Amino acid sequence: MIALALVALQIAAATPGRAATARDRVTPREPVVAAVKHPRLEGPERTVVVDAGHGGVDNGMSGPIGSANPIHEKDVTLAVALKVGRALEARGVNVVYTRTTDTLINLYDRGPIANRAHGDLFISIHVNAANPRWKDARAARGFETYFLSEAKTEDARRVEAMENSAARYDTGDPVSKGDALSYILSDMQQNEHLRESMKLADDIQQDLGSVEPGPDRGVQQAAFVVLETAFMPAVLVEIGFGTNPQDAAFITSPRDQNRIAGAIADAAVGYLNTYWAGVSGVADRVNGGKP
Numbered sequence: 001m002i003a004l005a006l007v008a009l010q011i012a013a014a015t016p017g018r019a020a021t022a023r024d025r026v027t028p029r030e031p032v033v034a035a036v037k038h039p040r041l042e043g044p045e046r047t048v049v050v051d052a053g054h055g056g057v058d059n060g061m062s063g064p065i066g067s068a069n070p071i072h073e074k075d076v077t078l079a080v081a082l083k084v085g086r087a088l089e090a091r092g093v094n095v096v097y098t099r100t101t102d103t104l105i106n107l108y109d110r111g112p113i114a115n116r117a118h119g120d121l122f123i124s125i126h127v128n129a130a131n132p133r134w135k136d137a138r139a140a141r142g143f144e145t146y147f148l149s150e151a152k153t154e155d156a157r158r159v160e161a162m163e164n165s166a167a168r169y170d171t172g173d174p175v176s177k178g179d180a181l182s183y184i185l186s187d188m189q190q191n192e193h194l195r196e197s198m199k200l201a202d203d204i205q206q207d208l209g210s211v212e213p214g215p216d217r218g219v220q221q222a223a224f225v226v227l228e229t230a231f232m233p234a235v236l237v238e239i240g241f242g243t244n245p246q247d248a249a250f251i252t253s254p255r256d257q258n259r260i261a262g263a264i265a266d267a268a269v270g271y272l273n274t275y276w277a278g279v280s281g282v283a284d285r286v287n288g289g290k291p
């Protein structure tokens with residue numbers, strides 16, 4: 001089915017540009033990581049929506065495996081999301097958060113928050129968890145960045161199911177819960193977002209590679225609810241495995257959280273600065289270049 005989508009997106013017309021507005025930048029502030037280049041936003045005003053996964057009664061994953069004092073995904077994602085936001089603001093970007101405190105935001109409400117804010121990009125921050133049935137689950141580690149599409153691998157389906165299961169905490173009247181693939185295949189603009197999301201995911205994954213201890217698990221695709229409802233280029237970043245002691249230490253260290261945030265912000269701003277440039281070649285690198 002993704003082949004259909006890819007064919008469709010190849011003929012999708014370019015997204016019409018938004019009117020440029022003059023922007024008086026009152027930053028810059030302290031760079032997050034002094035040794036790394038920090039592109040400033042060029043061109044028109046942009047808004048990035050930063051989504052801290054889970055929250056409130058939804059802890060997300062907990063780890064590391066066997067730990068007496070487990071970390072909770074919701075706390076890590078909030079800390080990192082706030083740092084991503086600050087790093088983006090320091091680079092001249094408007095930031096909107098889906099949450100800034102330990103509170104539950106319905107999974108199906110997160111995209112609409114981004115839509116109402118007229119976000120240009122949507123970045124959802126999450127922490128991965130190994131399947132406890134894996135042979136050496138505690139050893140699994142690494143970072144990966146997803147865009148919205150049909151999951152193509154067993155591992156992507158695992159992450160998709162894990163993250164989408166947060167919908168069980170949703171309260172109140174749900175908004176439309178359409179099939180993710182129907183969005184992708186039925187609408188040319190969504191196809192354009194798919195292509196742009198692939199590029200954004202690729203940029204983020206590359207920049208994360210300069211700060212993450214690894215391994216680089218690559219750009220992946222899965223049908224995440226949280227991405228399905230955001231009508232803009234949208235990605236979900238699994239910054240590491242909370243089930244692994246080394247990854248857990250990395251993603252909970254404030255210093256390393258700043259490095260993660262700086263890398264994501266650099267990638268997002270770099271992406272925005274070349275938003276209208278061609279994105280050919282990205283598809284070839286998705287899923288390790290396999291057709």
Ligand SMILES: [Zn+2]
Nearest residue numbers: 053060126127
């Ligand atoms: Zn998550």
